[in-house]
Amino acid sequence: MTRVQEAEYALDRLVRYVDQFGGEYSARWSPEHRRAWVAAVADMVHHPDRSRSFGPNTPVPDWARAEFDGRLREGESPTLTLGKVPGPVDWPRIVREHPVQLENGYYDQAPDGAAIVEAHELLTAAGFEPWMDTEIILAGVAYDGTLRLRLDAGAIHAEGEIERALVAAVHRVLGEQTRVTTDHHGPRGGRITEWWWY
Numbered sequence: 001m002t003r004v005q006e007a008e009y010a011l012d013r014l015v016r017y018v019d020q021f022g023g024e025y026s027a028r029w030s031p032e033h034r035r036a037w038v039a040a041v042a043d044m045v046h047h048p049d050r051s052r053s054f055g056p057n058t059p060v061p062d063w064a065r066a067e068f069d070g071r072l073r074e075g076e077s078p079t080l081t082l083g084k085v086p087g088p089v090d091w092p093r094i095v096r097e098h099p100v101q102l103e104n105g106y107y108d109q110a111p112d113g114a115a116i117v118e119a120h121e122l123l124t125a126a127g128f129e130p131w132m133d134t135e136i137i138l139a140g141v142a143y144d145g146t147l148r149l150r151l152d153a154g155a156i157h158a159e160g161e162i163e164r165a166l167v168a169a170v171h172r173v174l175g176e177q178t179r180v181t182t183d184h185h186g187p188r189g190g191r192i193t194e195w196w197w198y
Helices: 003-019 031-043 062-068 091-097 113-125 164-174
Strands: 081-085 102-104 134-141 147-153 155-159 179-185 191-196
Touching: 003 031, 031 081, 031 134, 091 102, 091 113, 091 147, 102 113, 113 155, 113 164, 164 179, 164 191
Parallel strands: 102 147
Antiparallel strands: 081 134, 134 147, 155 191, 179 191
16 A cells, blocks of 8 residues: 555545544545645655654645654644644744644634633743643645644643642633643653643
């Protein structure tokens, strides 16, 4: 099986999966959108450490290559994801500097992208290194063939002892539907607080 055939099979499985919840979601993906995703996935460069980079023939914006090549991992979101970027990343800077939106990729309700950025900045200002497993989503194809990207996040995490007031402040920014858990331990052995809405 060629890589294009593998990507086509992956798309077929994805469509069948999301359609079991109703066909409205996959109906948003036009034939052009689907072809672009198959081509991008087939062209993806896989590195020995299991990270990925956009392939040489994939028409992503230059800024996306600079920010994400070698940092992408296999995506998990049931949509046209090109991969996820784990670990601490300055997402507020990326959103400020590039023509891309950070969104709640799971629900059409709070928190919106601005709230997620604000929560990230609150934690950073307090000395933490927050991270999100952010999915890089194929949002469309521009008139010149360049892929349009969107950033989808379902949670934000921070490791260490976080004061209750800060936990509550981040929760208020993200909204009441956000859940907060603190029962994980991170790579440094500290407690992880997770605000999640997926």
